[in-house]
Amino acid sequence: MSLLRAEGLAKEFGGVRAVEALDFEIRAGQVFSIIGPNGAGKTTLLNLLTGIYRPSAGRLWLEGRALAARAPHEFAAAGIGRTFQNLQIFFNMSALENVMAGRHLHERCSLAAALLRAPQLARAERECRRLAAELLAFVGLEASIDAAADALPYGALKRLEIARALAGEPRLLLLDEPAAGLNPSEIREMDALIQRLAARGITIALVEHNMKLVMDVSDHVLVLDYGRKLAEGAPDAVRSDPRVIEAYLGAGD
Amino acid sequence: MRGLLALAAVVLLAPLALANNYHYEIAILAGLNAIVCVGLNLLIGYAGQISLGHAGFFGIGAYGTAILAARYGWPPLASLAAATAAAALLAWLVGRPILRLRGHYLAMATLGLGIIISIVITTEDRYTGGPDGMSVPPLALAGAALAGERAWYWLVGSLLLATVWLSLNLIDSPVGRALRALHGSEVAAEVAGIDSARHKLLAFVLSAGIAGLAGALTAHYAGFITPGKVTFLHSIELVVMVVFGGMASTFGAVVGATVLTALPQLLTVFKEYEMVVFGGVMMLTMIFMPKGLVPTLAALAGRRR
Numbered sequence: 001m002s003l004l005r006a007e008g009l010a011k012e013f014g015g016v017r018a019v020e021a022l023d024f025e026i027r028a029g030q031v032f033s034i035i036g037p038n039g040a041g042k043t044t045l046l047n048l049l050t051g052i053y054r055p056s057a058g059r060l061w062l063e064g065r066a067l068a069a070r071a072p073h074e075f076a077a078a079g080i081g082r083t084f085q086n087l088q089i090f091f092n093m094s095a096l097e098n099v100m101a102g103r104h105l106h107e108r109c110s111l112a113a114a115l116l117r118a119p120q121l122a123r124a125e126r127e128c129r130r131l132a133a134e135l136l137a138f139v140g141l142e143a144s145i146d147a148a149a150d151a152l153p154y155g156a157l158k159r160l161e162i163a164r165a166l167a168g169e170p171r172l173l174l175l176d177e178p179a180a181g182l183n184p185s186e187i188r189e190m191d192a193l194i195q196r197l198a199a200r201g202i203t204i205a206l207v208e209h210n211m212k213l214v215m216d217v218s219d220h221v222l223v224l225d226y227g228r229k230l231a232e233g234a235p236d237a238v239r240s241d242p243r244v245i246e247a248y249l250g251a252g253d
Numbered sequence: 254m255r256g257l258l259a260l261a262a263v264v265l266l267a268p269l270a271l272a273n274n275y276h277y278e279i280a281i282l283a284g285l286n287a288i289v290c291v292g293l294n295l296l297i298g299y300a301g302q303i304s305l306g307h308a309g310f311f312g313i314g315a316y317g318t319a320i321l322a323a324r325y326g327w328p329p330l331a332s333l334a335a336a337t338a339a340a341a342l343l344a345w346l347v348g349r350p351i352l353r354l355r356g357h358y359l360a361m362a363t364l365g366l367g368i369i370i371s372i373v374i375t376t377e378d379r380y381t382g383g384p385d386g387m388s389v390p391p392l393a394l395a396g397a398a399l400a401g402e403r404a405w406y407w408l409v410g411s412l413l414l415a416t417v418w419l420s421l422n423l424i425d426s427p428v429g430r431a432l433r434a435l436h437g438s439e440v441a442a443e444v445a446g447i448d449s450a451r452h453k454l455l456a457f458v459l460s461a462g463i464a465g466l467a468g469a470l471t472a473h474y475a476g477f478i479t480p481g482k483v484t485f486l487h488s489i490e491l492v493v494m495v496v497f498g499g500m501a502s503t504f505g506a507v508v509g510a511t512v513l514t515a516l517p518q519l520l521t522v523f524k525e526y527e528m529v530v531f532g533g534v535m536m537l538t539m540i541f542m543p544k545g546l547v548p549t550l551a552a553l554a555g556r557r558r
Contacts, residue, residue, distance in 0.1 A: 101445060115419045115426075
């Protein structure tokens with residue numbers, strides 16, 4: 001079943017075409033990887049899928065329905081969650097609070113209830129805290145639950161972002177270079193974490209430079225070059241595609 | 254909650270140290286400023302949005318209730334409520350466009366708003382008495398006029414405790430978490446589903462309403478109001494109180510407001526240089542304890558333990 005479908009998606013920045021006439025389809029339960037050389041438009045694409053950029057042209061369908069969201073929080077409400085290549089952590093909070101903030105969409109709390117500390121709010125908060133702790137354990141941060149976010153090492157923050165995104169129970173989770181800046185053992189852990197996410201049935205769109213990781217976890221790979229689709233298919237087919245090899249290694253002469 | 258109990262104890266026990274009406278007056282003014290700062294701290298400290306125009310909302314509360322009560326004969330409680338609502342309503346109306354601005358631009362827009370309110374109050378002398386100010390009828394509760402420093406002390410003390418309680422509750426709720434999140438990273442807050450515009454507006458309107466209420470109370474308490482309290486300088490004083498006490502600390506706002514209200518009174522010889530003292534406090538705070546007094550002390554205490 002198609003979870004997300006893009007048709008003719010394009011983004012121009014003052015004449016520079018960062019993404020051009022892009023068609024693709026992410027199927028439910030897939031790990032869908034987006035690869036390509038630097039500047040190919042991968043992060044721009046993720047920004048288009050989360051409302052941070054507004055497309056110059058093209059349309060998006062989520063589960064067969066045209067996606068009407070405009071602001072990023074509306075994309076989140078529609079069920080698209082994400083992490084960031086350059087960390088966007090709430091450094092003014094603890095690790096647990098970061099994840100609790102990620103549950104915002106599932107919290108029903110009126111201003112009056114918040115101001116007066118309504119009894120049903122206390123129950124909801126306990127439940128939110130429990131779920132957030134569970135997610136931290138799931139990404140392997142059970143020892144850092146009460147740590148201030150700004151006291152955590154880089155590798156832990158990468159996983160904290162994933163836990164926060166999971167807290168929103170997204171139907172589609174976008175991971176923007178989750179392995180960037182990690183050491184080899186951390187990359188192996190990230191590989192295992194993504195496999196565990198996939199095993200849970202979470203649909204993932206992954207932007208990543210680490211080819212071993214991409215080949216390990218992906219069901220489907222989309223290759224971008226200069227904002228256009230260069231190739232698409234199963235990981236093995238894409239890896240042996242001469243156009244992909246050329247784009248990565250440069251034209252042989 | 255321990256902090257709230259400690260504050261309640263301070264409010265209850267402070268009269269033992271207040272020897273005369275003048276002391277009570279300083280305590281009442283400190284309490285009123287603390288109420289404004291607790292609200293302003295929601296905006297500056299928690300939501301991370303700067304306002305250099307809150308004296309304007311304070312002025313709308315003060316002059317709103319003064320005009321309705323003195324010129325139109327409204328019962329003071331009704332005029333107080335209407336003036337508070339007017340401050341919140343104005344914040345809601347102007348907040349939508351100006352909260353789309355960030356950083357310096359937001360500061361400039363709120364600064365402009367504060368100055369406009371100040372100019373209108375100074376020039377519309379038919380209603381406001383202009384630069385000479387106007388007198389304000391006393392606040393009446395259940396038919397009896399609220400008079401005397403002691404009665405006002407208990408009123409302001411209880412309102413301060415209520416404001417602090419509400420503020421602590423809010424910060425500790427999903428709404429408060431959303432405010433802190435958008436301070437931490439607006440883009441991450443948005444992709445977590447937090448409507449940043451709505452939450453900024455909420456903090457802006459709440460803080461403006463609280464400033465309006467404190468302004469209205471100040472007018473009734475003093476019995477006389479001049480445009481001096483509506484100036485840009487007063488907006489700056491309020492921001493300095495919040496920053497000095499400690500951003501993102503409700504008790505910091507209370508301590509900052511109390512210290513910086515009492516300090517100029519204690520140093521009456523420096524009266525002429527009050528703004529110099531404020532400027533100096535701001536600079537020293539930024540250099541030596543950028544997190545503000547209360548968070549810095551709390552961190553020190555935590556380290557010793």
